[in-house]
Amino acid sequence: MIFDILFYASVSICIVGTCYKVIDWTKKSVANQPSPSFFHRFSSLIKGVAATVFSHNIIGLFQSFFIDVLFQGRILKTSLLRWAMHFLIFSGFMALLFMHALDKVFIEQIFPWYYPTVNPFFFLRNLFGFMVLAGVGIAVYRRYIQIPARLKNARADFIAILLIFFIILSGIILEGVKMTSVSEFSTMVEDYAGLEYEDEDTLALETYWVKDFALVSARVKPPFEQDVLDQGFQLHETSCVDCHSPNTSAFMGYAVAKIISPFALFLDKFNAVTFFYYVHILACFTGLALVPFSKMFHMIATPVSLMTNAVEKKHGPKDRNLLTKQLMELDACTHCSTCNLNCSAGMMYESIKNDYILPSEKMQVLKKAVGKKQLTAKELKALYQGLYICTNCDRCTVVCPSGINLKSLWRNVRENFIQQSPDVPFILSTFSFVRGLNPGNIEKEVYAEPLAAAFKKTISIPEKTKPLKINARADGVNFTIDLPLVDTFSHCFGCQNCSTICPVVACFKTPEEELTLLPHQIMYSLGLGLVDMAQGSAMLWNCLSCYQCQENCPQNVTVCDILFQLKNKTFKNLQDID
Amino acid sequence: MNYALFLGCNIPARVPQYEAAAKAVLKKLDVGLFGIDEFMCCGYPMRNIDEFVFLVSAARNMALCEQAKKDLLVLCKCCYGSLKMAEFHLKQNQDILENVNAVLAKEDLVFRGTIVIKHFLSVLHEDIGLSTLKTHVKVKFKKLKIAASVGCHALRPAGVTKFDIPAAPTLFDDLVNLTGAKSIDWSKKSECCGAPLLGINDAVSQSIMEKKLSNAKQAGAHFITVACPYSFLQFDTVQSRLAAEDTNWKTLGPVLYPQLLGLAMGIDSTILGIEINQINIASLESYLSSEDDTKEK
Numbered sequence: 001m002i003f004d005i006l007f008y009a010s011v012s013i014c015i016v017g018t019c020y021k022v023i024d025w026t027k028k029s030v031a032n033q034p035s036p037s038f039f040h041r042f043s044s045l046i047k048g049v050a051a052t053v054f055s056h057n058i059i060g061l062f063q064s065f066f067i068d069v070l071f072q073g074r075i076l077k078t079s080l081l082r083w084a085m086h087f088l089i090f091s092g093f094m095a096l097l098f099m100h101a102l103d104k105v106f107i108e109q110i111f112p113w114y115y116p117t118v119n120p121f122f123f124l125r126n127l128f129g130f131m132v133l134a135g136v137g138i139a140v141y142r143r144y145i146q147i148p149a150r151l152k153n154a155r156a157d158f159i160a161i162l163l164i165f166f167i168i169l170s171g172i173i174l175e176g177v178k179m180t181s182v183s184e185f186s187t188m189v190e191d192y193a194g195l196e197y198e199d200e201d202t203l204a205l206e207t208y209w210v211k212d213f214a215l216v217s218a219r220v221k222p223p224f225e226q227d228v229l230d231q232g233f234q235l236h237e238t239s240c241v242d243c244h245s246p247n248t249s250a251f252m253g254y255a256v257a258k259i260i261s262p263f264a265l266f267l268d269k270f271n272a273v274t275f276f277y278y279v280h281i282l283a284c285f286t287g288l289a290l291v292p293f294s295k296m297f298h299m300i301a302t303p304v305s306l307m308t309n310a311v312e313k314k315h316g317p318k319d320r321n322l323l324t325k326q327l328m329e330l331d332a333c334t335h336c337s338t339c340n341l342n343c344s345a346g347m348m349y350e351s352i353k354n355d356y357i358l359p360s361e362k363m364q365v366l367k368k369a370v371g372k373k374q375l376t377a378k379e380l381k382a383l384y385q386g387l388y389i390c391t392n393c394d395r396c397t398v399v400c401p402s403g404i405n406l407k408s409l410w411r412n413v414r415e416n417f418i419q420q421s422p423d424v425p426f427i428l429s430t431f432s433f434v435r436g437l438n439p440g441n442i443e444k445e446v447y448a449e450p451l452a453a454a455f456k457k458t459i460s461i462p463e464k465t466k467p468l469k470i471n472a473r474a475d476g477v478n479f480t481i482d483l484p485l486v487d488t489f490s491h492c493f494g495c496q497n498c499s500t501i502c503p504v505v506a507c508f509k510t511p512e513e514e515l516t517l518l519p520h521q522i523m524y525s526l527g528l529g530l531v532d533m534a535q536g537s538a539m540l541w542n543c544l545s546c547y548q549c550q551e552n553c554p555q556n557v558t559v560c561d562i563l564f565q566l567k568n569k570t571f572k573n574l575q576d577i578d
Numbered sequence: 579m580n581y582a583l584f585l586g587c588n589i590p591a592r593v594p595q596y597e598a599a600a601k602a603v604l605k606k607l608d609v610g611l612f613g614i615d616e617f618m619c620c621g622y623p624m625r626n627i628d629e630f631v632f633l634v635s636a637a638r639n640m641a642l643c644e645q646a647k648k649d650l651l652v653l654c655k656c657c658y659g660s661l662k663m664a665e666f667h668l669k670q671n672q673d674i675l676e677n678v679n680a681v682l683a684k685e686d687l688v689f690r691g692t693i694v695i696k697h698f699l700s701v702l703h704e705d706i707g708l709s710t711l712k713t714h715v716k717v718k719f720k721k722l723k724i725a726a727s728v729g730c731h732a733l734r735p736a737g738v739t740k741f742d743i744p745a746a747p748t749l750f751d752d753l754v755n756l757t758g759a760k761s762i763d764w765s766k767k768s769e770c771c772g773a774p775l776l777g778i779n780d781a782v783s784q785s786i787m788e789k790k791l792s793n794a795k796q797a798g799a800h801f802i803t804v805a806c807p808y809s810f811l812q813f814d815t816v817q818s819r820l821a822a823e824d825t826n827w828k829t830l831g832p833v834l835y836p837q838l839l840g841l842a843m844g845i846d847s848t849i850l851g852i853e854i855n856q857i858n859i860a861s862l863e864s865y866l867s868s869e870d871d872t873k874e875k
Binding site: 437 | 586587588590591592615618619621622623624625626627628629630631634635638681684685730731733734735736744769770772773774775776777778779780781782783785786789808811815816
């Protein structure tokens with residue numbers, strides 16, 4: 001009765017929670033991207049699924065189901081150890097689900113002679129449990145001892161590991177306690193062997209079980225008499241052996257039984273079997289109910305992501321299910337950090353220490369933002385930086401074991417950020433190359449506006465009518481930032497070679513107006529200690545870094561390097577993330 | 579000869595045919611390539627934002643090569659320039675080196691500056707040598723005029739990159755000429771392709787590219803050859819977009835140098851990924867004329 005209530009309650013929570021999550025997939029959008037109505041998106045989803053299933057893509061789906069979902073080939077590509085870890089947990093857990101938890105529904109239908117205490121099932125249950133525990137062991141080793149570079153641990157990862165561990169451990173303890181329990185033994189004897197517990201025959205059987213089956217009894221203690229053991233063995237052969245294999249086959253339960261044997265009588269007196277039974281089913285049902293609300297939801301989302309991305313190649317703005325897919329992919333992320341290990345911007349993270357440069361952490365914070373939590377201004381600033389410091393090498397997408405199309409997600413969310421807060425100067429860095437290369441369907445004005453805003457923010461046009469305030473050199477040239485040789489501007493004797501040869505200057509009819517200060521004027525300004533003025537020049541952000549200026553300077557002024565330094569200084573001032 | 583191959587970020591994501599063609603050519607030339615999976619960004623885009631981070635990024639790649647005891651072969655000219663620039667600064671300044679190595683130490687890496695960084699073209703020109711290369715050319719191009727775009731980040735600052743003579747570079751011309759094609763003289767061959775400003779100031783970026791392309795066309799080039807993914811994307815992706823917008827546009831087809839050399843070495847155009855280029859350069863093959871063909875005629 002209690003079992004049924006708990007079972008149906010947890011199944012209902014799991015189903016309702018899953019539906020809720022799936023509805024969220026078609027309702028919300030990552031980082032508040034503009035979204036069509038729920039109804040529109042839901043119907044697009046249904047159409048998309050139908051169009052995929054009723055096409056040649058169905059073959060791709062099957063292929064992906066076997067190779068990516070069941071065999072987990074994408075994890076194997078990243079690391080053998082990780083694959084072993086996940087495959088042990090996955091296969092062990094699935095086997096336990098079908099052979100043990102749902103035995104009446106599955107295994108009994110296939111093998112009518114199934115009995116939980118008969119081999120091979122008795123042994124297999126332990127073997128599968130052992131596989132899961134071995135997998136959990138590897139997971140703990142990987143996450144907390146080995147710790148690959150840039151691996152991040154979150155509370156959700158710990159909870160998932162703990163939950164699986166607890167489900168299996170409670171099952172093994174329950175089995176061990178059952179083995180030692182005399183009350184279990186007496187019930188079995190009366191229910192299955194047709195003997196009375198008080199019979200003398202039963203005593204002989206009990207003796208045999210105490211000796212070989214790890215049973216702990218108050219009335220039978222060593223040393224045992226051989227003829228009693230023989231008699232017990234014969235009774236075991238006639239009454240028990242058909243539906244109870246040796247307890248040693250259940251090696252983990254047997255080990256627990258041996259360990260707890262000194263306290264077994266005490267435990268049995270307090271009905272430990274019932275206690276651990278409830279602990280075990282509560283652990284299982286808690287796990288089941290938590291599936292939609294924990295990392296374990298990847299059991300549903302990751303196969304969906306793997307199969308979708310295996311057949312669905314277009315990820316452009318034409319894809320009407322793009323927002324829905326992005327939401328699903330957030331749930332498919334298992335926070336495994338494979339992306340972080342391979343991220344081309346990994347060293348930028350190591351020096352700047354903004355977690356959101358790492359793909360896995362961007363996924364975490366985007367997931368958080370999709371939920372009800374509002375991101376703080378500081379988090380938003382860091383996320384913007386994290387989204388921008390990305391070389392678009394696409395490696396995260398290539399290696400992701402969950403098959404998530406991260407490159408498309410970054411591109412969309414980044415563009416959304418650019419348009420929502422247009423004056424952030426990151427857009428003036430070469431990280432914008434891919435935006436310029438593939439502007440996609442962005443309208444021309446929408447594309448250009450953030451650039452104009454960023455230029456406006458970083459450029460200050462000197463007022464030519466007023467006399468310049470020349471700082472004392474001592475504080476003006478407080479400028480030797482990180483690299484040597486930057487004070488070479490003081491060698492400038494004003495030949496203007498740099499400005500004459502600059503191909504950018506040559507692009508403008510009135511360069512001194514459009515670029516505000518030409519390269520040689522920037523060098524002058526620095527010489528006069530007017531660092532702010534130099535820093536406000538539009539020339540900085542229009543520099544190609546082709547090094548013509550520097551190469552052709554007769555005074556060896558490192559013109560181009562100095563422009564880099566000035567850009568750095570601007571970013572430092574504008575983007576300091578505490 | 580054995581090198582660690584540095585691909586950078588753009589080639590695997592956007593110009594896979596450069597990797598394929600370079601590997602095919604180097605294989606025929608018996609150059610061993612060693613893959614290092616842990617390579618990351620060379621630091622190039624980061625230099626705009628934070629020079630120190632740029633140095634760390636570049637130094638880590640070089641430190642990985644030191645660990646593997648392999649010299650570095652770089653395909654991208656911007657990666658090459660970045661790595662050389664970082665090497666230069668790290669060797670100049672002990673304080674920076676210590677700070678950079680403190681970051682690298684977390685992964686048990688250290689930059690000492692013991693390896694040689696070479697661009698793909700320098701490996702062909704200096705290490706393999708023109709005479710050896712010539713023996714591998716099976717089919718020569720005839721009457722083909724090529725504009726060789728040198729690539730500014732490899733060329734300048736010459737004191738740092740040590741790639742070629744900045745005022746009058748010849749390395750790339752030698753490599754083009756040995757295929758039978760003629761490397762033409764054109765005034766903008768050492769100019770920038772405009773890629774660094776793409777996405778920042780597209781008007782300037784395109785204007786720089788247009789000037790360069792029209793200069794090459796005026797000089798009589800049939801194709802323009804590059805050995806850098808940035809220049810290639812500029813001449814291939816951006817040019818094809820401009821051509822689509824402007825009906826009067828006369829396209830100058832870009833060819834990656836290993837594609838050009840590969841064809842002359844008798845490597846199949848499919849292996850060289852020629853059909854992956856957005857701008858169709860299939861007509862390049864019509865300039866090939868083997869000596870056998872002429873004999874038959």
